[in-house]
Amino acid sequence: EVQLLESGGGLVQPGGSLRLSCAASGFTFTSYAMTWVRQAPGKGLEWVSSITGSGGSTYYADSVKGRFTISRDNSKNTLYLQMNSLRAEDTAVYYCAKNLGGLIRFSYGMDVWGQGTTVTVSS
Amino acid sequence: DIQMTQSPSSLSASVGDRVTITCRASQSISRYLNWYQQKPGKAPKLLIYAASSFQSGVPSRFSGSGSGTDFTLTISSLQPEDFATYYCQQSYSTLYTFGQGTKLEIK
Numbered sequence: 001e002v003q004l005l006e007s008g009g010g011l012v013q014p015g016g017s018l019r020l021s022c023a024a025s026g027f028t029f030t031s032y033a034m035t036w037v038r039q040a041p042g043k044g045l046e047w048v049s050s051i052t053g054s055g056g057s058t059y060y061a062d063s064v065k066g067r068f069t070i071s072r073d074n075s076k077n078t079l080y081l082q083m084n085s086l087r088a089e090d091t092a093v094y095y096c097a098k099n100l101g102g103l104i105r106f107s108y109g110m111d112v113w114g115q116g117t118t119v120t121v122s123s
Numbered sequence: 124d125i126q127m128t129q130s131p132s133s134l135s136a137s138v139g140d141r142v143t144i145t146c147r148a149s150q151s152i153s154r155y156l157n158w159y160q161q162k163p164g165k166a167p168k169l170l171i172y173a174a175s176s177f178q179s180g181v182p183s184r185f186s187g188s189g190s191g192t193d194f195t196l197t198i199s200s201l202q203p204e205d206f207a208t209y210y211c212q213q214s215y216s217t218l219y220t221f222g223q224g225t226k227l228e229i230k
Contacts, residue, residue: 035219037167045159045167045210047219059217062124095166107214108173109157113166 002026002112004096009117016086016121022079022096022114029077030054033099035110036070036081038092038119048094049081050104059104064090086121093118125149125213129222135230140201144225146194146211155215158187158196161224162207170209171196201227 008020022034036048049060049070058070069082079096094117097110126149136142146156154174159167169178171187174194184199198205206229211222 037221044208044224045161045212045221047212047221050217050219061218100169100172105215105217106153106155108155108176109159109169109212109214110167111169111172111178113168116166 002098004098004112004114006094006096006114006117009094009119011120011122012086013123014087014121017082017084018086018119020081020083020094020096020117020119022081024077024079024098027098027112029072030074031102033102033104033107034070034072034079035097035099036079037095037097037110037113038090039095039116040089040092043092046092050099051079052104053102057104083119086119088121091119091121124218125152125216125220127211127213127220127222129209129211129225131225132223133226133228135228136201137230138201138203142198142201142227144196144209144211144227146189146196146222148192148194148213148215151191152213152215154190155213156187156189156194157212157214158185159210159212160205160207161210167210203229 005023035050067085098112100108100111158171161167175187
């Protein structure tokens with residue numbers, strides 16, 4: 001069964017850091033681009049970041065560029081999101097998702113999603 | 124960045140109704156448009172990719188169409204399990220964007 005399992009969420013103070021992990025199973029991890037999407041309480045979906053299968057190319061939303069870093073360890077089938085300089089507006093459920101193919105641009109959406117992990121930034 | 128605008132933002136309909144949701148891109152995205160369904164407290168689910176291709180397991184009452192800047196998601200005969208929020212998303216650019224969502228409620 002294809003599965004994604006996020007972890008690492010929690011309560012952090014403004015300016016703090018957190019690292020999210022997403023453990024993948026049931027598919028050839030290196031063959032697929034991966035994406036993080038977040039959803040603030042009561043709000044819509046917001047794309048955060050994507051990474052190619054090799055990890056060689058990464059892309060970020062303007063709202064997190066310079067503060068968040070996406071990475072992957074293909075030997076561990078795990079995706080990461082390092083979040084620094086956190087702000088109240090980063091409070092959200094963070095989902096990792098598998099891209100339908102290996103591409104990011106000219107691609108076909110995200111077909112497998114984790115259950116989400118909650119990040120709360122508050123003093 | 125490419126902006127995605129959905130309409131309407133909310134919609135009330137009855138079981139058996141035909142419903143159409145539209146999504147407009149701020150520039151041409153060819154057919155790199157995807158539709159998701161999200162129910163409260165759950166992760167989004169991919170319904171349609173590449174504007175009109177069905178994701179595996181999606182009922183045939185869902186259909187998508189469009190190209191360029193204008194796209195539609197149609198549910199031909201609403202079922203009780205279809206009441207949810209729907210999002211469009213463009214994957215033409217390396218910087219993905221979602222529409223703001225359409226909440227489909229029971230009339």
